[in-house]
Amino acid sequence: MKVLVMITGSGADEDKIAPTEQMFVEMNAYNQQLAEAGIMLGGEGLLPTSTGAKVVFDKGVTTVVDGPFTEAKEIVAGYWIWEVSSLEEAVEWAKRCPHGDELTSSLQIRRLATVEDFGDAYTPEVAAQEDRVAATIREQQGA
């Protein structure tokens, strides 16, 4: 099964700790462990929310909010996609992720949905849309 694993922390804490070389070393070592376990299918670090923006749909009103999102309780700092044999295995790997002890952060683990998971909501129209999106992505990958 594939899982998306997101490192999340509080928006208010974003600027509190500057990344140190030691943190990079530890995270690289952790990523190497994941690679050597053969479970790593992808992953990226994300730049702080000050470099990003949000589009908010609030009961019919659409607004754009520029970062930083200091009031947000959960900011995604990075993510991975892992292929694991069980949710329990994902949890055990997540527990080993390097983390500072000064702040609170989480690793949120979510299973990727498959075609079977969508059930009745997956109408032929939705399938056709998926087809077009998939074709576009494939062409981009091939370019």
Added chain:
Amino acid sequence: MTDARRTLDAVWRMESPRLVASLTRLVRDVGLAEELAQDAFVAALEQWPRDGIPDRPGAWLYGTARHRAVDLIRREQNRSAKYTVLAGTLADAPPADAVVDDPVGDDLLSLVFLTCHPVLPRESRIALTLRLFGGLTTDEIARKFLVPSATVGQRISRAKRTLAEAHVPFEVPQADEMPARLGPVLEVVYSIFTEGHSATSGDSWIRRDLAQDAMRLARTLAALLPREPEVHGLVALLELQASRFDARRDGVLLQDQDRSLWDRTLVMHGLASLDRAVALGRPLGPYTLQAAIAACHSRAARFEDTDWEAVVALYDALAQVAPSPVVELNRAVAVLHADGPQAALVAVDSLRTDPRMVRYHLLGAVRADVLLRLDRPGEAAVELERAALLAPTLHERDLLRSRATAARDAAGAPRPTDHPTTHG
């Protein structure tokens, strides 16, 4: 909802390969190493539910196993020269924490070169690799290969004895030996994968978890041997093939597959692995070339958009490094799409005299395809009937039979069961 037993199973899968590797380095005997690892796990099963899983389970297991090793060797050292020697080396061994880290991955690599050693028969290499390098249990292996657990157990025991008797060293091959030694390792992983997705035992369902195990092993090898292009090529090949499993249900051919069912994550990761293989700048090997062919399909939005000229060129290259009639036949199919049926017929006919092709059902199937496009359905039907008789699985036989029927209908020939004179 996480489950305690599954958590322990997960920890075994995560930790046992490195644990067995480190212990083998310590006690110089993979059989003994495995027993020590299992004993340590039994201790974990007793203590962890009570005390909680330790922060560093690998270090806990290694420390426990090493403790038992010291005890065992102390007891046995007066009775056996082997243990006397071990007692000496144990005294010099680095502390538990240092060994279990294995930063360069040499212990793990040494383990896989051991489990895939050419002195072992093929089935044994597969079983031993899945067990020691993959961290699967004997029962899991037995279930996936549809054989009794005892059979797998015996195979593994015999393999360990063979390795001990042959004094196979626990080491990573030198650079000059690497090409020769790496081949068998990649072959074992590829065998596990094909066992998991092709129909060799009379039915056609896809055993996905075996294919997953193989992909996981391949990725591990790629992380341990990042400068070996064929390892990345193998990862790419497996992932690009696996990306199509959902679309392949019931044996749907590539040209008919619903491409929206292809797994995009696997395609992306597979294409990235292929890029890595090629970027290493060495001549392309057979796995990388096959992956490149698979990539031509993965990149095409529809079957009609496939870059067939590229596929033909890649088969030409593959025929140079891994010549075989099967490669030539696949090339003929690519020629069909690139240059048309006349050129393809020439390519296929040049294979009919090859004695290795006489019993290969797909030769007839491909020739039939070509004949149909040349509007010669009667001859195509004959080829398909013959191919059906040679088919290795019931499923393929039925598919070929139904195609033969369709061809016969197209030719306007009566079906074998049509006997008007027998109807009242």
